[in-house]
Amino acid sequence: MANASPILGIDLGTTNSLVGVVDSGFPILLADAEGSRLTPSAVHYAAGGRVTVGAAALRQRALEPARTVTSVKRLIGRRAGESEWQPVYDLKALGRTPAEVSSDILKHLKGIAERALEIEVSRAVITVPAYFNDAQRNETKRAGELAGLTVERIVSEPTAAALAYGLDKLEENKKIAVYDLGGGTFDISILEMREGVFQVLATTGDTQLGGDDVDRALGEWILQSSGSSSESLDAAQRARLTVAAEDAKKKLSTESEVTVDLPFFLSSGNLSARVQRRDLESVARSLIERTRRHCQRALLDANITSSELDDVILVGGSTRMPLVRQVVQEIFGREPNTSQNPDEAVGLGAVIQAGILSGALKNVVLLDVTPLSLGIETFGGLMNIIIPRNSTIPCRAGEMFTNAVANQQEMLIRVLQGERELAKDNWELGRIAVPFPPGAKGSARVGVQFAIDANGILQVLARDTATNTDTVLEIQNSAVDVDDEKVEKMIAESVDFAFEDMNERIWTEARLKSEELLRAVDEALEQCAGLVPEDEVEKIKIAAHDVRHVMQAEPHDARALKAANQALDDATQQLAVLLVERAMEAALERKLS
Missing domain, CATH: 2.60.34.10 (Substrate Binding Domain Of DNAk; Chain A, domain 1)
Structure with missing residues (x-):
């Protein structure tokens, strides 16, 4: 390490969070034990007191929505009821504040860094939306302190993204706009880069606008298109619907149509809906159009016109939507720059800022690039x-x-x-x-x-x-x-060969999941023989038969196989709960014996 006491760079996001450090003079983002650099900003609080963070917590959202906290960034630094968005969980009932939930995420990120670096770390730079007010910034800083971190600096997300974009352009003079649409917040900043100095000319945004809103709006549309109403849904159903809508939204960034299947979702049976990209764009347009006036205001505040900009940088996972890119092009009259990884640019910028503060980035020399992956x-x-x-x-x-x-x-x-x-x-x-x-x-x-x-x-x-x-x-x-x-x-x-290659990858991934699911289901049914109602067993067997049938069908239909996998997954939820209960009982018996 360039410094005995490294400073972490942390992107504490609404949907996902990242942590990184400057290593040997270069900013890197650190992966967790599963090899993922993105950590879902989700925390599950089990009844017994166990706290789970990240992907494992997110998997609990459909099963225990009242105990799974997501998008807490939308609540931090705000008084009860002040946020336009209200979650299905109740933090007061869980005995937590938004800052305490955020600290649990930060503790997890700190742990990832300490495992990777094999030393203790206690200093960090944390990013926040540019439009966060003092209360929101202070609560974010307090979350860091609760996690055992000295927060050296709170950095605005667009500034961090600009650092990531401009690290190899330090000698250039440029005016850039950073359009940052994430899971829960939106920022637009105009910056000037001059001889390695990054100056923010103007910034504005909306801390209650992001991909989460698109997910909920699309979920409502899916429900209405099937002739149902959200009024009758419980918290678990709402969570399942939102997850399905988010998955559909992501797929529609590259596909023109997807099918949403939610088996046994309604009392009347399954919910199934075909969603075309134009349906998503119709639902999302009013939300995305809300960013237009902020962009115009930022240009006005910076006292420049869009034609004077050298680049418009897209940041945040929601900017993968073709509609967003189209609207940005309309606003600024130019093709947006998509060279930055929208999920990682802010995190990388936080690491660069941390490296500057620690002195680890005094002499950065950027050389070549890898021509192929x-x-x-x-x-x-x-x-x-x-x-x-x-x-x-x-x-x-x-x-x-x-x-x-x-x-x-x-x-x-x-x-x-x-x-x-x-x-x-x-x-x-x-x-x-x-x-x-x-x-x-x-x-x-x-x-x-x-x-x-x-x-x-x-x-x-x-x-x-x-x-x-x-x-x-x-x-x-x-x-x-x-x-x-x-x-x-x-x-x-x-x-x-992009189309054929991707089809083959999707089919292969779906087939591997099918084989794993079928083995697990066969073992589970054997272990729980006599404990599961016959009608439930019959549903599971039918779903398993459907998976095997689609696997053997020619030509390969990846979409049908993924749908069959999901149906089998949903059909075995109660069986999975029973297995967990039996494992816990067995563990308790061993402890008492």
Whole structure:
């Protein structure tokens, strides 16, 4: 580390949060034990007092919506009832304040960093929407302190995004707009970059506008299109509907139509609706149009016209919606810049600000970029990207993997380069075999880290976490020294075969899930024989039969298989609860005996 006491950069988001640090002079975002850099901003408070944060908490939302807190950023620093949006959970009943819930998320992020860095950390920079008032900023700072962090600075999200965008443009003079539409908040900022100095000229926004509102509006539309009303829904149904609407919204960024299926959702039976992109845009347009006046106000406050801007940067997951990009283009009269990862730009900027404060980013030198993505082959023959193409080097990234089948004695890691969805269509740079003791599926844990140094040398490190045994493969120059013609050919093929490749990936992922589900259901039915009502067992068997039927059908229908998987998943919810109860009873008996 460049500093014995590093400062963390944290994006405390409405939907997702990130944590990172400057390592060896370069800003990096840190992944959790599952290899994910994005941590859902969700906290589940179990009746017994157990606190769960992140993806595991989010999975509880449909089962226990009253105990699962999401989008708490919309409530922080506000008096009861002040927020336009009111959640299905009651923080007072849970004995928590918004700052305390936020502190639980921050504790989790702090833990991710400490595991990755293998040292204790106690300092952080935390981002907030530019339009947060003093109360909201102070409560965010208090959340950090409750998590055991000294908050060195609260940074506005658009400023952080501008830092991420401008780190390799320090010598340039530019005026840019940062349009940040996240899960719960919207910001627009006009900034001027001059010789490495970032000055905010104007900022405005809406702390009660974001992707969450689109999800709820689309959920309401889905319900109405099926002839139902939201008035009769309980909290669990509302949560399921919102999750389904969010999933549909994400898919409609790349697809023109999706089908939403919610088995046994209503007393009258299943809920099924076809949603086209134009339906989503019709529902969302009034919400997205609310950003227009803020953009115009920011330009007016900055005393510039849109034609004087050098760039309009899109930040926040909601900017992936084609409608948002269209509206932004209309407002500013130019194609928006989508070069930044909308989910990670703010987090990366927070890390850069932290590095500046700690002195770790005194002399930043940016060199080359990776011309093609680097990754490994995962179960099912898919390409799993570790470092995306055009990543600035030096850089590093990693993920955690586990054994896909029982009694596996080693993991073969094939290092790949390319842009295709299937491993067989990319170039193999090398391979590592990592041995480990045979055990149950998921028992082995192998961390894989890719690091490209300033000389273009790719080093792949694989670590068996049980024994802390490292296997290292060094690949000279292959990471960046690729013939331009080959790069162009690979990229052209990735475009030409994009539809077929994506269909094959979706089908493969759905098939793998089907196989896993069917094995788990068969085992669960055997364990709970006689404990589940016959009509419930029959429903499960029918759903399992449907999955097997679709798996065997030709041609492959990925959408139908995903729907069948979801139906089986929903049909076995009570069975899953029963299994958990039995496991807890068995654990209690062992403890008492």
